[in-house]
Amino acid sequence: MNRTTQSLIAAVAALAAVTGFAVVNAPDGSGDDGAKAAARLPVERTSLLCPVPSSSDLAETSYTAFTPEGKGSGDAGKAELLPATQELTDAPKHGGKDKKKAVKPFLTQKAPGKPVTGEESGGESPALLGTADGKLAPGWTVQQTTKYSVGSGRGLQGANCTAPDTDFWFPGASTAKGRSDYVHLTNPDDSAAVVDIELYGKDGALKTEVGEAIQVQPHSSVPVLLSTLSPKEQTNLTMHVTARSGRVAAAVQSSDDKLGGDWLPASADPATRLVLPGIPKDATSVRLVAFAPGADDADLKVRLAAPSGSISPAGHANLHVKSGMTTAVDLGDVTKGEAGSLVLTPTEDAAPVVAALRVTRGKGADQETAFIPATNTIGTRATVADNRAKGSTLSLVAPGGTGKVRVTASAGSQGGSPTSKTYTVKGGTTLGVKAPVPSGLKGTYALTVEPVSGADVYASRMLEDPEDGVPMFTVQTLPDDRGTVSVPKAEQDLKVLQK
Secondary structure, eight states, X not given: OXXXXXXXXXXXXXXXXXXXXXXXXXXXXXXOOHHHHOEEEEOSEXXXXXXXXXXXXXXXXXXXXXXXXXXXXXXXXXXXXXXXXXXXXXXXXXXXXXXXXXXXXXXXXXXXXXXXXXXXXXXXXXXXXXXXXXXXXXXXXXXXXXXXXXXXXXXXXXXXXXXXXXXXXXXXXXXXXXXXXXXXXXXXXXXXXXXXXXXXXXXXXXXXXXXXXXXXXXTEEEEEEGXXXXXXXXXXXXXXXXXXXXXXXXXXXXXXXXXXXXEEOOOOXXXXXXXXXXXXXXXXXXXXXXXXXXXXXXXXXXXXXXXXXXXXXXXXXXXXXXXXXXXXXXXXXXXXXSOEEEEEEESSSOOOBEEEEEEEESOTTSOEEEEEEOBOOOTTOEEEEEEOSSSEEEEEEESSSOEEEEEEEOOOSSEEEOEEEEEEEOTTEEEEEEOOOOEEEESOEEEEEEEEEESOOEEEEEEEOOBTTBOOEEEEEOOBOOOEEEEOOHHHHHHHHHO
């Protein structure tokens, strides 16, 4: 093996470990399973973006960052949140080179296993760019939580800060009267990004000429009000965000004059089978919004995974989703006082779908809403930050066979000892539990969920903080925290490189 080939192999492995992209081998005809041969290695660097939380002077926003304890990349490392929109260079002087400014981190984490927190008040908070490397990179998670006491969208609005990407689907958006949905586009890079936004209603694509070629300048965040993209009011929309150049983080902030508001995260990638975990047991109204982006219609079986088993919601056992058109179904108080999750599977020919739920709690003037997008399994490990002594509820669903998971409550941000508990989730059911709490907890803490045995498990966490009779709450799904990446063996890489 020559030195050039050795160096190239090392570069492939390092790139996978740093970026989190899995490397797939070309088939060599030997019958070996490349997936089984690949090693799981901790990532070496993680980047996350937090959207601008609020323009209200009455809003209060907290940030919680956490890295689980485990095998990291070396003994050193750091993680910090910086203003994503701050200029990072000084103008050159006397023909010299640009110089980096010293930017004070908003939040810095120095060791895994214990959350760190920060707070902002008022409407001056910028978008934040987070980076973690070394031992702090694997599974690094940041939660942004904003509480609005009054005004449109009042309630608890929570969002997991996300990695930049190039493609996002948002079923459940709206341009209806009394509703204000903004998509926040944040560019973390040194070059401009060009973004297209497409809207799809019940009759198909909406004309959105101003949604084409939106410029997002380097280190900047652009909020786009959806109602400015199309003059036609639509109660239920699916939005597709694509970056034709560069990359961005995208998240939708939804505010309703009467029903409160929350962040609408992107749905999992289009798939033929979807799981939407963690409908609150006291939900007074649940709306399912689905969209089939492919060329074929989708015919879906709708099942509610309840604590005792799976059932078909009354009158909604099946759902037909026309290609290119948004379909919405009101399921009412579908959970009937028990924890539940929605599972969508194809009835015959499979077609990819994206979907999300809009969930309402409370009645009359004391209503509040949150969103639950379709999500992926907990994978190797899932992590969620900003849990509190009271108000954190965990939903675990095993849509296939029975699965067993271990849930670990971290040390508290200001004190407390970690604790773990194992749960068995029967196939076809949802298990709703009060999240474990660290002993002697002070401050907030994080939860990690790891598979122990059995079938795939999906999860979400509801955080509630009621005020003046309003059941303020937010729901975050728990997909894999991207702490490890699959890296093929070097000799298999060599086979690919030599062909």
